[in-house]
Amino acid sequence: MLPAELYRELCDAVGEENIFTISPLSAAHDAFIYRLALKDGNQRVAKLAPNGGIEMEVFMLNYLHDKGGLPIPDILYASDTLIVMDFINSDWERSKAAERHAADLLARLHSITADFYGFRRDTRIGSLPQPNPRYDNWITFFIEQRLLYMGKAALEEGKIKPAQMRKLEKLCGKIPDIFARADISTPRLIHGDLWDGNILAVKDKVVAFIDPSIYYADPEIELAFTTLFGTFGKAFFRRYNEHIPIRPGFFEERCDIYNLYALLVHARLFGITYARRAEHIIDRFL
CATH class of the missing domain: 3.30.200.20 (Phosphorylase Kinase; domain 1)
Incomplete structure (x- = not known):
């Protein structure tokens, strides 16, 4: 009511x-x-x-x-x-044509750059605050303002256990070495919350995006999120790679690590099932 x-x-x-x-x-x-x-x-x-x-x-x-x-x-x-x-009566069914169109649009979005990671103001992801202080270094930003920030908030709310938080902190100490081969150097604008409910399509064309959580980031964190709930398939990644080559090691290592942020967000919003999924990823790298 x-x-x-x-x-x-x-x-x-x-x-x-x-x-x-x-x-x-x-x-x-x-x-x-x-x-x-x-x-x-x-x-x-x-x-x-x-x-x-x-x-x-x-x-x-x-x-x-x-x-x-x-x-x-x-x-x-x-x-x-x-x-x-x-109102847009979306018929998003992840057709190959719609995926390719989404890749064109997102590659264009990811071509927008800044001289810092973060944003000019804090934003939100879902109903949760998302801090965006300016950083020169992406790995430090990702560790401090995404993983540790969201992990500590989840711990305070009882959504993850102290032992899980200790594992997360231990992994954070390893991330600089894991990411060292990626050559991350340019902050790029991302949507920030790309599950398929936030993409509206009509007749194989994307006509609107909704509910963003924007900031300047390594766009791989956006690509990773789309794999978490099956937003896109191979047609998307093939077309995106034509615009912006996907760096070696993304699917093998960084994708799962990047998705820890989304899983911590979901643990706070929806419960411990997502905390367990995050722990499985952490265990893989410890």
Whole structure:
């Protein structure tokens, strides 16, 4: 049930007299998402966040579009508690054509560079804060601001055990040597949360990306995340490699290590099953 003040804001934004039906689409940890059918036949999607945070999402979407050239849904209304966008009836089925188009778009995004790792402000991944202080060295940033930061937060919340945290810290001491062969030198803009629910496609073309968690990174961390839940297959990686060659050792070693960050995020959001998956990866390298 929507809080009355949010329902009122939604009606004011769209025009209550224009709304035919409001149907729930999904619920996130800190937001409710609805599909609006309007009397003129158009459809909208509304995301309502009682605790705020929409301003950050709008900022990241616009940055992806303006700076990175990625398509996003048309934003029709936004406040810190509500965003209303065009509804896109995605038929993403991971066709080879759609994968190749996604690779073209993401390679273009990853061509946007900066002179530091991190971002000009902290962002969010899902409902969780994501710190982005500026670093000159990617490996140090990844260890301190991704693995150790998220691991310590998960430990404080009881989502990982002290023994698992000690293993993570031990692995962090090995990462500089494991990554030494990768020649990581250029910060590149990433979407940051590329599971297939955040990619909207129609007829084999990607028409929008949603729910980003942007910062400047080694883009391999983005590629790794797409393997965690099967976002893309071989067609994507073949096309992406034509644009930006994937460095040796990514699939064999760095992919799993990069996915520890996403698994720690999921452990905080969804529970210890993901902590166990992370521990299995850590054990492989200890």
